[in-house]
Amino acid sequence: MSGTEVVVLVHALLGVLFISALIGRWVVLGLAERASDVRSMRTLANAASPFERMVRAVPGLVLIFGLLAAYLQGRNVLGPLTGGSVDWLFVALIVYLSPLPLIPLVFLPRGRVFEAAMAEAEAEGTVTPAVQTAWRDPVTRVAHVYELASVTLVLILMLAKPF
Numbered sequence: 001m002s003g004t005e006v007v008v009l010v011h012a013l014l015g016v017l018f019i020s021a022l023i024g025r026w027v028v029l030g031l032a033e034r035a036s037d038v039r040s041m042r043t044l045a046n047a048a049s050p051f052e053r054m055v056r057a058v059p060g061l062v063l064i065f066g067l068l069a070a071y072l073q074g075r076n077v078l079g080p081l082t083g084g085s086v087d088w089l090f091v092a093l094i095v096y097l098s099p100l101p102l103i104p105l106v107f108l109p110r111g112r113v114f115e116a117a118m119a120e121a122e123a124e125g126t127v128t129p130a131v132q133t134a135w136r137d138p139v140t141r142v143a144h145v146y147e148l149a150s151v152t153l154v155l156i157l158m159l160a161k162p163f
Helices: 003-035 038-047 047-072 088-098 102-123 129-135 139-162
Strands: none
Touching: 003 047, 003 088, 003 139, 038 047, 038 102, 038 129, 047 088, 088 139, 102 139
């Protein structure tokens, strides 16, 4: 195997790990949302922590190895920004980076609201309406769906290379 092939393989494996972490987090947090008692809810939310750590750490590595793979293959990642044409790689990069604003605009502030509601529920020893509302926050839900959809679209673009 050449060095380029190793970089491409690592990039692909990291992409699979990232998608797996997104799905794993989604499944475990879905179970936590449906828990009938606050202790189980917290236990399941804590069980999602390894997935959450991967969701935070792996995307940067995916990007680094993807850019390195493109460079080693002589591909123009920035396409039209550098006088090239729009191709699947440029579109994939834009789509991949598009969820970044969700972190400061949705995930961090809504996460603080959730943690406050969870702390209140734990203090009361019961699943409160506030924590149920925080679990079912439609903005956070849409943001998570978008996050997974964007990564899935990037995977499709990489596999199909439609243009």
